[in-house]
Amino acid sequence: MTDDVLWLRDEAPRPPRRNTPLTLERIITAAIAELDAAGAERLTMRKLAERLEVTSTALYWHVATKEDLLDLALDHVVGEVPVPPPGSEPRSGLRALLVGWRAAMLAHPWSPALLGRPLLGPNVLARTEFIQAMLVRSGLAGLELAAATRTLAGFVLGAAMADATWRRLDDPAAIAKVRAHILASAERYPTLSTSGFVEAGWSDDELFVFGLDRVLDRLLAGT
Amino acid sequence: MTDDVLWLRDEAPRPPRRNTPLTLERIITAAIAELDAAGAERLTMRKLAERLEVTSTALYWHVATKEDLLDLALDHVVGEVPVPPPGSEPRSGLRALLVGWRAAMLAHPWSPALLGRPLLGPNVLARTEFIQAMLVRSGLAGLELAAATRTLAGFVLGAAMADATWRRLDDPAAIAKVRAHILASAERYPTLSTSGFVEAGWSDDELFVFGLDRVLDRLLAGT
DNA sequence: ACCTGAACACCGTTCAAGT
DNA sequence: ACCTGAACACCGTTCAAGT
Numbered sequence: 075m076t077d078d079v080l081w082l083r084d085e086a087p088r089p090p091r092r093n094t095p096l097t098l099e100r101i102i103t104a105a106i107a108e109l110d111a112a113g114a115e116r117l118t119m120r121k122l123a124e125r126l127e128v129t130s131t132a133l134y135w136h137v138a139t140k141e142d143l144l145d146l147a148l149d150h151v152v153g154e155v156p157v158p159p160p161g162s163e164p165r166s167g168l169r170a171l172l173v174g175w176r177a178a179m180l181a182h183p184w185s186p187a188l189l190g191r192p193l194l195g196p197n198v199l200a201r202t203e204f205i206q207a208m209l210v211r212s213g214l215a216g217l218e219l220a221a222a223t224r225t226l227a228g229f230v231l232g233a234a235m236a237d238a239t240w241r242r243l244d245d246p247a248a249i250a251k252v253r254a255h256i257l258a259s260a261e262r263y264p265t266l267s268t269s270g271f272v273e274a275g276w277s278d279d280e281l282f283v284f285g286l287d288r289v290l291d292r293l294l295a296g297t
Numbered sequence: 298m299t300d301d302v303l304w305l306r307d308e309a310p311r312p313p314r315r316n317t318p319l320t321l322e323r324i325i326t327a328a329i330a331e332l333d334a335a336g337a338e339r340l341t342m343r344k345l346a347e348r349l350e351v352t353s354t355a356l357y358w359h360v361a362t363k364e365d366l367l368d369l370a371l372d373h374v375v376g377e378v379p380v381p382p383p384g385s386e387p388r389s390g391l392r393a394l395l396v397g398w399r400a401a402m403l404a405h406p407w408s409p410a411l412l413g414r415p416l417l418g419p420n421v422l423a424r425t426e427f428i429q430a431m432l433v434r435s436g437l438a439g440l441e442l443a444a445a446t447r448t449l450a451g452f453v454l455g456a457a458m459a460d461a462t463w464r465r466l467d468d469p470a471a472i473a474k475v476r477a478h479i480l481a482s483a484e485r486y487p488t489l490s491t492s493g494f495v496e497a498g499w500s501d502d503e504l505f506v507f508g509l510d511r512v513l514d515r516l517l518a519g520t
Numbered sequence: 521a522c523c524t525g526a527a528c529a530c531c532g533t534t535c536a537a538g539t
Numbered sequence: 540a541c542c543t544g545a546a547c548a549c550c551g552t553t554c555a556a557g558t
Binding site: 189190191192193194200203206207210215216218222224227228229231232233235236238239243252256262263264265270271275276280281282289291293 | 337410412414416417422423429438439442444445446447455458461462466475479485486488489492494498499503504507508512514515516
Protein backbone atom coordinates (compact mmCIF):
# COMPACT_ATOMS: atom_id res chain seq x y z
CA MET A 75 0.00 0.00 0.00
CA THR A 76 2.05 2.90 -1.23
CA ASP A 77 -1.07 4.85 -1.98
CA ASP A 78 -1.27 6.56 1.35
CA VAL A 79 2.11 8.18 0.82
CA LEU A 80 1.46 11.34 -1.12
CA TRP A 81 4.77 11.31 -2.97
CA LEU A 82 4.30 7.83 -4.27
CA ARG A 83 0.88 8.39 -5.72
CA ASP A 84 1.17 8.80 -9.48
CA GLU A 85 -1.71 11.00 -10.33
CA ALA A 86 -1.99 13.85 -12.79
CA PRO A 87 -0.45 16.89 -11.11
CA ARG A 88 -3.69 18.88 -11.63
CA PRO A 89 -7.17 18.12 -12.65
CA PRO A 90 -6.38 19.45 -16.17
CA ARG A 91 -8.55 22.53 -16.21
CA ARG A 92 -10.53 23.20 -19.39
CA ASN A 93 -8.30 24.84 -21.96
CA THR A 94 -11.09 26.53 -23.84
CA PRO A 95 -14.30 27.15 -21.96
CA LEU A 96 -17.58 26.20 -23.52
CA THR A 97 -19.62 29.11 -24.82
CA LEU A 98 -22.81 29.37 -26.80
CA GLU A 99 -20.84 30.82 -29.67
CA ARG A 100 -18.45 27.85 -29.73
CA ILE A 101 -21.35 25.43 -29.59
CA ILE A 102 -23.11 27.04 -32.53
CA THR A 103 -19.94 27.08 -34.60
CA ALA A 104 -19.27 23.44 -33.84
CA ALA A 105 -22.85 22.52 -34.64
CA ILE A 106 -22.59 24.15 -38.06
CA ALA A 107 -19.29 22.41 -38.71
CA GLU A 108 -20.82 19.10 -37.70
CA LEU A 109 -23.86 19.68 -39.90
CA ASP A 110 -21.67 20.66 -42.83
CA ALA A 111 -19.58 17.54 -42.37
CA ALA A 112 -22.04 14.89 -41.27
CA GLY A 113 -25.05 16.11 -43.18
CA ALA A 114 -28.63 16.86 -42.43
CA GLU A 115 -30.19 14.97 -39.57
CA ARG A 116 -27.07 13.21 -38.43
CA LEU A 117 -26.35 15.89 -35.87
CA THR A 118 -26.36 14.40 -32.42
CA MET A 119 -25.85 16.10 -29.10
CA ARG A 120 -23.39 13.36 -28.21
CA LYS A 121 -21.35 13.70 -31.39
CA LEU A 122 -21.40 17.45 -31.05
CA ALA A 123 -20.16 17.15 -27.48
CA GLU A 124 -17.40 14.83 -28.62
CA ARG A 125 -16.24 17.43 -31.14
CA LEU A 126 -16.11 19.97 -28.32
CA GLU A 127 -14.47 17.51 -25.93
CA VAL A 128 -17.15 17.75 -23.30
CA THR A 129 -19.97 15.56 -22.07
CA SER A 130 -23.17 15.76 -24.03
CA THR A 131 -24.97 16.86 -20.92
CA ALA A 132 -22.65 19.84 -20.56
CA LEU A 133 -24.27 21.38 -23.61
CA TYR A 134 -27.51 21.74 -21.72
CA TRP A 135 -26.00 24.33 -19.46
CA HIS A 136 -25.73 26.68 -22.46
CA VAL A 137 -28.64 25.61 -24.58
CA ALA A 138 -32.10 24.56 -23.48
CA THR A 139 -32.82 22.07 -26.20
CA LYS A 140 -31.55 20.68 -29.47
CA GLU A 141 -34.28 22.50 -31.35
CA ASP A 142 -33.13 25.80 -29.92
CA LEU A 143 -29.64 24.98 -31.09
CA LEU A 144 -30.87 24.34 -34.62
CA ASP A 145 -32.72 27.65 -34.61
CA LEU A 146 -29.52 29.38 -33.55
CA ALA A 147 -27.51 27.60 -36.24
CA LEU A 148 -30.01 28.59 -38.90
CA ASP A 149 -30.01 32.21 -37.89
CA HIS A 150 -26.21 32.12 -37.83
CA VAL A 151 -26.19 30.92 -41.44
CA VAL A 152 -28.54 33.72 -42.43
CA GLY A 153 -26.09 36.05 -40.72
CA GLU A 154 -23.52 35.15 -43.37
CA VAL A 155 -25.64 36.96 -45.95
CA PRO A 156 -24.19 40.41 -46.49
CA VAL A 157 -26.76 43.18 -46.14
CA PRO A 158 -26.21 45.84 -48.81
CA PRO A 159 -25.83 49.43 -47.61
CA PRO A 160 -29.17 50.98 -46.67
CA GLY A 161 -28.73 53.66 -49.29
CA SER A 162 -28.67 51.14 -52.14
CA GLU A 163 -30.74 51.64 -55.22
CA PRO A 164 -33.77 49.52 -54.28
CA ARG A 165 -33.82 47.03 -57.10
CA SER A 166 -30.13 46.23 -57.14
CA GLY A 167 -30.08 46.14 -53.34
CA LEU A 168 -32.92 43.63 -53.28
CA ARG A 169 -31.30 41.56 -55.98
CA ALA A 170 -27.99 41.40 -54.15
CA LEU A 171 -29.58 40.48 -50.83
CA LEU A 172 -31.77 37.76 -52.26
CA VAL A 173 -29.04 36.21 -54.38
CA GLY A 174 -26.79 36.23 -51.32
CA TRP A 175 -29.46 34.74 -49.12
CA ARG A 176 -29.95 31.76 -51.39
CA ALA A 177 -26.19 31.33 -51.79
CA ALA A 178 -25.62 31.29 -48.03
CA MET A 179 -28.23 28.62 -47.52
CA LEU A 180 -26.89 26.50 -50.35
CA ALA A 181 -23.43 26.77 -48.83
CA HIS A 182 -24.94 24.83 -45.92
CA PRO A 183 -27.21 22.43 -47.77
CA TRP A 184 -28.80 21.14 -44.57
CA SER A 185 -30.14 24.58 -43.71
CA PRO A 186 -33.15 24.82 -46.04
CA ALA A 187 -34.57 21.67 -44.49
CA LEU A 188 -34.77 23.59 -41.22
CA LEU A 189 -36.99 26.27 -42.69
CA GLY A 190 -40.06 24.62 -41.24
CA ARG A 191 -39.18 26.33 -37.97
CA PRO A 192 -40.13 29.92 -37.18
CA LEU A 193 -37.73 32.39 -38.73
CA LEU A 194 -37.49 35.05 -36.09
CA GLY A 195 -33.81 35.33 -35.24
CA PRO A 196 -32.14 38.74 -35.23
CA ASN A 197 -30.28 38.07 -38.48
CA VAL A 198 -33.45 37.06 -40.27
CA LEU A 199 -35.31 40.08 -38.95
CA ALA A 200 -32.52 42.43 -39.98
CA ARG A 201 -32.69 41.12 -43.54
CA THR A 202 -36.46 41.25 -43.61
CA GLU A 203 -36.18 44.84 -42.47
CA PHE A 204 -33.87 45.58 -45.41
CA ILE A 205 -36.24 43.95 -47.89
CA GLN A 206 -39.19 45.98 -46.68
CA ALA A 207 -37.16 49.17 -46.56
CA MET A 208 -36.24 48.76 -50.22
CA LEU A 209 -39.82 48.00 -51.16
CA VAL A 210 -41.09 51.05 -49.32
CA ARG A 211 -38.52 53.20 -51.08
CA SER A 212 -39.87 51.81 -54.33
CA GLY A 213 -43.24 53.24 -53.46
CA LEU A 214 -45.03 50.15 -52.19
CA ALA A 215 -47.42 50.31 -49.26
CA GLY A 216 -50.30 48.50 -47.66
CA LEU A 217 -51.41 45.23 -49.19
CA GLU A 218 -48.97 45.61 -52.03
CA LEU A 219 -46.05 45.95 -49.64
CA ALA A 220 -47.11 43.06 -47.44
CA ALA A 221 -47.68 40.75 -50.38
CA ALA A 222 -44.39 41.70 -52.06
CA THR A 223 -42.44 40.96 -48.87
CA ARG A 224 -43.93 37.52 -48.52
CA THR A 225 -43.66 36.76 -52.19
CA LEU A 226 -39.95 37.50 -52.24
CA ALA A 227 -39.28 35.64 -49.01
CA GLY A 228 -41.29 32.64 -50.10
CA PHE A 229 -39.64 32.57 -53.49
CA VAL A 230 -36.09 32.68 -52.13
CA LEU A 231 -36.67 30.11 -49.42
CA GLY A 232 -38.60 27.83 -51.72
CA ALA A 233 -35.92 28.00 -54.37
CA ALA A 234 -33.16 27.37 -51.84
CA MET A 235 -35.01 24.37 -50.51
CA ALA A 236 -35.64 22.84 -53.90
CA ASP A 237 -32.09 23.41 -55.07
CA ALA A 238 -30.59 22.07 -51.86
CA THR A 239 -32.67 18.94 -52.25
CA TRP A 240 -31.32 18.33 -55.71
CA ARG A 241 -27.76 19.02 -54.67
CA ARG A 242 -27.94 16.69 -51.72
CA LEU A 243 -29.21 14.06 -54.12
CA ASP A 244 -25.90 14.38 -55.91
CA ASP A 245 -25.80 10.70 -56.72
CA PRO A 246 -25.62 10.85 -60.53
CA ALA A 247 -27.10 7.38 -60.74
CA ALA A 248 -30.21 8.56 -58.89
CA ILE A 249 -30.62 11.54 -61.21
CA ALA A 250 -30.21 9.28 -64.22
CA LYS A 251 -32.90 7.06 -62.76
CA VAL A 252 -35.35 9.93 -62.44
CA ARG A 253 -34.65 10.99 -65.98
CA ALA A 254 -35.07 7.48 -67.28
CA HIS A 255 -38.33 7.08 -65.41
CA ILE A 256 -39.82 10.25 -66.86
CA LEU A 257 -38.65 9.44 -70.35
CA ALA A 258 -40.03 5.92 -70.04
CA SER A 259 -43.45 7.30 -69.04
CA ALA A 260 -43.68 9.68 -71.95
CA GLU A 261 -47.40 9.09 -72.32
CA ARG A 262 -48.00 10.15 -68.74
CA TYR A 263 -45.56 13.07 -68.86
CA PRO A 264 -45.76 14.27 -72.45
CA THR A 265 -44.51 17.76 -71.66
CA LEU A 266 -41.86 16.93 -69.06
CA SER A 267 -40.33 14.27 -71.25
CA THR A 268 -39.94 16.54 -74.28
CA SER A 269 -39.49 20.02 -72.82
CA GLY A 270 -35.95 19.58 -71.59
CA PHE A 271 -37.11 19.37 -67.97
CA VAL A 272 -34.78 16.45 -67.41
CA GLU A 273 -31.95 17.75 -69.57
CA ALA A 274 -30.50 20.20 -67.04
CA GLY A 275 -29.46 22.58 -69.77
CA TRP A 276 -29.12 25.41 -67.28
CA SER A 277 -27.65 25.68 -63.84
CA ASP A 278 -29.94 26.27 -60.90
CA ASP A 279 -28.12 29.56 -60.35
CA GLU A 280 -29.10 30.76 -63.82
CA LEU A 281 -32.68 29.67 -63.41
CA PHE A 282 -32.99 31.36 -60.04
CA VAL A 283 -31.62 34.70 -61.21
CA PHE A 284 -33.75 34.62 -64.32
CA GLY A 285 -36.89 34.01 -62.26
CA LEU A 286 -35.92 36.55 -59.61
CA ASP A 287 -35.52 39.29 -62.19
CA ARG A 288 -38.97 38.60 -63.57
CA VAL A 289 -40.55 38.60 -60.13
CA LEU A 290 -38.85 41.87 -59.28
CA ASP A 291 -40.00 43.34 -62.59
CA ARG A 292 -43.61 42.88 -61.66
CA LEU A 293 -43.46 43.59 -57.95
CA LEU A 294 -41.63 46.87 -58.40
CA ALA A 295 -43.87 47.97 -61.27
CA GLY A 296 -46.56 48.96 -58.79
CA THR A 297 -50.27 48.43 -59.17
CA MET B 298 -55.49 -29.87 -13.28
CA THR B 299 -58.43 -29.49 -15.55
CA ASP B 300 -56.17 -28.11 -18.24
CA ASP B 301 -55.54 -31.42 -19.92
CA VAL B 302 -59.23 -31.86 -20.62
CA LEU B 303 -59.88 -30.06 -23.85
CA TRP B 304 -63.46 -29.13 -23.01
CA LEU B 305 -62.53 -27.47 -19.76
CA ARG B 306 -59.88 -25.25 -21.18
CA ASP B 307 -61.23 -21.74 -21.54
CA GLU B 308 -59.23 -20.30 -24.39
CA ALA B 309 -60.35 -18.14 -27.23
CA PRO B 310 -62.04 -20.42 -29.75
CA ARG B 311 -59.63 -19.27 -32.52
CA PRO B 312 -56.42 -17.41 -32.67
CA PRO B 313 -58.43 -14.29 -33.62
CA ARG B 314 -57.29 -13.79 -37.18
CA ARG B 315 -56.55 -10.21 -38.21
CA ASN B 316 -59.81 -8.53 -39.05
CA THR B 317 -58.29 -6.01 -41.44
CA PRO B 318 -55.00 -6.94 -43.04
CA LEU B 319 -52.18 -4.45 -43.07
CA THR B 320 -51.59 -2.79 -46.42
CA LEU B 321 -49.35 0.01 -47.57
CA GLU B 322 -52.42 2.10 -48.26
CA ARG B 323 -53.73 1.64 -44.72
CA ILE B 324 -50.31 2.49 -43.29
CA ILE B 325 -50.08 5.72 -45.25
CA THR B 326 -53.59 6.76 -44.28
CA ALA B 327 -52.89 6.05 -40.63
CA ALA B 328 -49.60 7.91 -40.80
CA ILE B 329 -51.32 11.01 -42.17
CA ALA B 330 -54.01 10.76 -39.50
CA GLU B 331 -51.35 10.44 -36.83
CA LEU B 332 -49.40 13.39 -38.23
CA ASP B 333 -52.55 15.49 -38.42
CA ALA B 334 -53.39 14.62 -34.84
CA ALA B 335 -50.07 14.45 -33.07
CA GLY B 336 -48.27 17.08 -35.08
CA ALA B 337 -45.00 17.40 -36.85
CA GLU B 338 -42.17 15.21 -35.62
CA ARG B 339 -44.15 13.31 -33.06
CA LEU B 340 -44.83 10.49 -35.49
CA THR B 341 -43.36 7.30 -34.18
CA MET B 342 -43.32 3.88 -35.74
CA ARG B 343 -44.50 2.47 -32.42
CA LYS B 344 -47.40 4.90 -32.03
CA LEU B 345 -48.36 4.36 -35.64
CA ALA B 346 -48.34 0.62 -35.09
CA GLU B 347 -50.50 1.03 -32.01
CA ARG B 348 -53.07 2.95 -34.06
CA LEU B 349 -53.10 0.07 -36.54
CA GLU B 350 -53.14 -2.55 -33.77
CA VAL B 351 -50.00 -4.28 -34.90
CA THR B 352 -46.43 -4.52 -33.70
CA SER B 353 -44.17 -1.71 -34.78
CA THR B 354 -41.94 -4.24 -36.48
CA ALA B 355 -44.83 -5.42 -38.63
CA LEU B 356 -44.71 -2.12 -40.49
CA TYR B 357 -41.31 -3.01 -41.88
CA TRP B 358 -42.78 -5.74 -43.96
CA HIS B 359 -44.60 -3.11 -46.02
CA VAL B 360 -42.28 -0.16 -45.81
CA ALA B 361 -38.49 -0.16 -45.88
CA THR B 362 -37.90 2.79 -43.62
CA LYS B 363 -39.60 5.62 -41.80
CA GLU B 364 -38.23 8.11 -44.31
CA ASP B 365 -39.83 6.22 -47.16
CA LEU B 366 -43.12 6.35 -45.30
CA LEU B 367 -42.84 10.12 -44.94
CA ASP B 368 -42.14 10.46 -48.65
CA LEU B 369 -45.24 8.41 -49.38
CA ALA B 370 -47.34 10.49 -46.99
CA LEU B 371 -46.15 13.72 -48.60
CA ASP B 372 -46.94 12.52 -52.10
CA HIS B 373 -50.33 11.36 -50.87
CA VAL B 374 -51.08 14.86 -49.59
CA VAL B 375 -50.06 16.33 -52.94
CA GLY B 376 -52.46 13.86 -54.48
CA GLU B 377 -55.32 15.66 -52.75
CA VAL B 378 -54.70 18.64 -55.02
CA PRO B 379 -57.21 18.54 -57.87
CA VAL B 380 -55.59 18.80 -61.28
CA PRO B 381 -57.69 21.01 -63.56
CA PRO B 382 -58.73 19.57 -66.92
CA PRO B 383 -55.88 19.56 -69.43
CA GLY B 384 -57.87 21.76 -71.77
CA SER B 385 -58.02 24.61 -69.24
CA GLU B 386 -57.21 28.13 -70.22
CA PRO B 387 -53.54 28.27 -69.16
CA ARG B 388 -53.61 31.11 -66.70
CA SER B 389 -56.73 30.11 -64.82
CA GLY B 390 -55.61 26.48 -64.86
CA LEU B 391 -52.27 27.40 -63.31
CA ARG B 392 -53.94 29.61 -60.77
CA ALA B 393 -56.34 26.90 -59.70
CA LEU B 394 -53.64 24.27 -59.41
CA LEU B 395 -51.26 26.43 -57.41
CA VAL B 396 -53.92 27.73 -55.05
CA GLY B 397 -55.05 24.16 -54.50
CA TRP B 398 -51.51 22.94 -53.95
CA ARG B 399 -50.87 25.42 -51.19
CA ALA B 400 -54.28 24.72 -49.64
CA ALA B 401 -53.65 20.97 -49.55
CA MET B 402 -50.34 21.40 -47.81
CA LEU B 403 -51.78 23.84 -45.31
CA ALA B 404 -54.55 21.35 -44.57
CA HIS B 405 -51.73 19.14 -43.27
CA PRO B 406 -49.50 21.71 -41.60
CA TRP B 407 -46.73 19.21 -40.96
CA SER B 408 -46.26 18.58 -44.66
CA PRO B 409 -44.30 21.67 -45.72
CA ALA B 410 -41.61 20.79 -43.19
CA LEU B 411 -41.02 17.61 -45.19
CA LEU B 412 -40.25 19.51 -48.37
CA GLY B 413 -36.54 19.13 -47.75
CA ARG B 414 -36.87 15.65 -49.23
CA PRO B 415 -36.84 14.95 -52.96
CA LEU B 416 -40.22 15.59 -54.54
CA LEU B 417 -40.44 12.83 -57.08
CA GLY B 418 -43.60 10.92 -56.29
CA PRO B 419 -46.12 10.24 -59.04
CA ASN B 420 -48.59 12.82 -57.74
CA VAL B 421 -45.94 15.52 -57.66
CA LEU B 422 -44.76 14.65 -61.14
CA ALA B 423 -48.30 14.67 -62.52
CA ARG B 424 -48.83 18.19 -61.19
CA THR B 425 -45.46 19.36 -62.45
CA GLU B 426 -46.45 18.00 -65.82
CA PHE B 427 -49.63 20.07 -65.74
CA ILE B 428 -47.74 23.23 -64.80
CA GLN B 429 -45.31 22.84 -67.66
CA ALA B 430 -48.05 21.94 -70.11
CA MET B 431 -49.87 25.18 -69.30
CA LEU B 432 -46.67 27.18 -69.62
CA VAL B 433 -45.88 25.61 -72.97
CA ARG B 434 -49.38 26.41 -74.20
CA SER B 435 -48.71 30.00 -73.16
CA GLY B 436 -45.81 30.08 -75.58
CA LEU B 437 -42.90 29.57 -73.19
CA ALA B 438 -39.90 27.48 -74.17
CA GLY B 439 -36.26 26.91 -73.36
CA LEU B 440 -34.75 28.89 -70.52
CA GLU B 441 -37.92 30.85 -70.05
CA LEU B 442 -39.96 27.69 -69.59
CA ALA B 443 -37.48 26.06 -67.24
CA ALA B 444 -37.16 29.17 -65.09
CA ALA B 445 -40.92 29.74 -64.94
CA THR B 446 -41.52 26.18 -63.80
CA ARG B 447 -39.05 26.47 -60.97
CA THR B 448 -40.17 29.95 -60.03
CA LEU B 449 -43.76 28.84 -59.63
CA ALA B 450 -42.85 25.67 -57.77
CA GLY B 451 -40.45 27.48 -55.46
CA PHE B 452 -42.95 30.22 -54.79
CA VAL B 453 -45.79 27.89 -53.88
CA LEU B 454 -43.70 25.61 -51.70
CA GLY B 455 -41.94 28.50 -50.01
CA ALA B 456 -45.22 30.25 -49.29
CA ALA B 457 -46.78 27.05 -47.97
CA MET B 458 -43.82 26.50 -45.70
CA ALA B 459 -43.81 30.01 -44.31
CA ASP B 460 -47.55 30.05 -43.75
CA ALA B 461 -47.54 26.62 -42.14
CA THR B 462 -44.85 27.79 -39.77
CA TRP B 463 -46.94 30.73 -38.66
CA ARG B 464 -50.05 28.66 -38.28
CA ARG B 465 -48.33 26.03 -36.22
CA LEU B 466 -47.13 28.85 -34.01
CA ASP B 467 -50.75 29.61 -33.30
CA ASP B 468 -50.05 30.52 -29.73
CA PRO B 469 -51.39 34.09 -29.70
CA ALA B 470 -49.08 34.91 -26.82
CA ALA B 471 -46.06 34.00 -28.94
CA ILE B 472 -47.25 36.17 -31.81
CA ALA B 473 -47.85 39.03 -29.44
CA LYS B 474 -44.33 38.55 -28.14
CA VAL B 475 -42.85 38.81 -31.63
CA ARG B 476 -44.85 41.92 -32.31
CA ALA B 477 -43.83 43.49 -29.03
CA HIS B 478 -40.19 42.69 -29.68
CA ILE B 479 -40.21 44.33 -33.10
CA LEU B 480 -42.09 47.36 -31.85
CA ALA B 481 -39.72 47.67 -28.92
CA SER B 482 -36.71 47.65 -31.28
CA ALA B 483 -38.06 50.36 -33.52
CA GLU B 484 -34.64 51.86 -34.06
CA ARG B 485 -33.32 48.55 -35.36
CA TYR B 486 -36.43 47.76 -37.41
CA PRO B 487 -37.69 51.17 -38.49
CA THR B 488 -39.61 49.85 -41.47
CA LEU B 489 -40.98 46.64 -39.98
CA SER B 490 -42.26 48.44 -36.91
CA THR B 491 -44.17 51.07 -38.84
CA SER B 492 -45.18 49.34 -42.09
CA GLY B 493 -47.88 47.16 -40.68
CA PHE B 494 -45.70 44.05 -40.92
CA VAL B 495 -46.78 43.00 -37.46
CA GLU B 496 -50.37 44.14 -37.78
CA ALA B 497 -51.64 41.20 -39.79
CA GLY B 498 -54.12 43.34 -41.64
CA TRP B 499 -54.52 40.69 -44.32
CA SER B 500 -54.89 36.94 -44.26
CA ASP B 501 -52.10 34.79 -45.62
CA ASP B 502 -54.57 33.53 -48.23
CA GLU B 503 -55.08 37.05 -49.54
CA LEU B 504 -51.38 37.79 -49.58
CA PHE B 505 -50.59 34.57 -51.41
CA VAL B 506 -53.17 35.08 -54.14
CA PHE B 507 -52.14 38.69 -54.58
CA GLY B 508 -48.51 37.68 -55.02
CA LEU B 509 -49.34 34.74 -57.24
CA ASP B 510 -51.30 36.91 -59.64
CA ARG B 511 -48.35 39.29 -59.97
CA VAL B 512 -45.90 36.48 -60.56
CA LEU B 513 -48.17 34.97 -63.20
CA ASP B 514 -48.56 38.39 -64.82
CA ARG B 515 -44.87 38.60 -65.51
CA LEU B 516 -44.09 34.98 -66.26
CA LEU B 517 -46.86 34.67 -68.83
CA ALA B 518 -46.01 38.01 -70.44
CA GLY B 519 -43.12 36.38 -72.29
CA THR B 520 -39.72 37.87 -72.88
C1' DA C 521 -20.92 28.92 -12.40
C1' DC C 522 -19.91 25.20 -15.10
C1' DC C 523 -19.18 20.41 -15.99
C1' DT C 524 -19.36 15.09 -15.17
C1' DG C 525 -21.68 10.44 -14.60
C1' DA C 526 -25.32 7.77 -14.15
C1' DA C 527 -29.74 7.07 -15.37
C1' DC C 528 -34.56 7.41 -17.67
C1' DA C 529 -37.65 6.90 -21.14
C1' DC C 530 -37.67 6.54 -25.28
C1' DC C 531 -36.26 5.77 -30.50
C1' DG C 532 -35.65 3.06 -35.58
C1' DT C 533 -34.47 -1.19 -37.14
C1' DT C 534 -32.94 -6.32 -37.46
C1' DC C 535 -33.85 -10.92 -37.13
C1' DA C 536 -35.19 -15.39 -35.71
C1' DA C 537 -39.40 -17.51 -34.91
C1' DG C 538 -44.16 -18.45 -35.39
C1' DT C 539 -48.59 -19.21 -38.38
C1' DA D 540 -46.63 -14.21 -47.08
C1' DC D 541 -47.26 -11.73 -43.15
C1' DC D 542 -46.79 -10.84 -38.31
C1' DT D 543 -44.78 -11.26 -33.33
C1' DG D 544 -41.15 -10.86 -29.61
C1' DA D 545 -36.91 -10.07 -28.16
C1' DA D 546 -33.05 -7.57 -28.77
C1' DC D 547 -29.47 -3.98 -30.43
C1' DA D 548 -27.56 0.27 -30.75
C1' DC D 549 -28.67 4.26 -30.31
C1' DC D 550 -31.25 8.88 -28.98
C1' DG D 551 -32.52 13.72 -26.06
C1' DT D 552 -32.81 15.11 -21.60
C1' DT D 553 -32.81 15.24 -16.23
C1' DC D 554 -30.55 15.47 -12.11
C1' DA D 555 -27.57 14.77 -8.30
C1' DA D 556 -22.90 15.36 -7.55
C1' DG D 557 -18.47 17.28 -8.03
C1' DT D 558 -15.14 21.47 -8.55
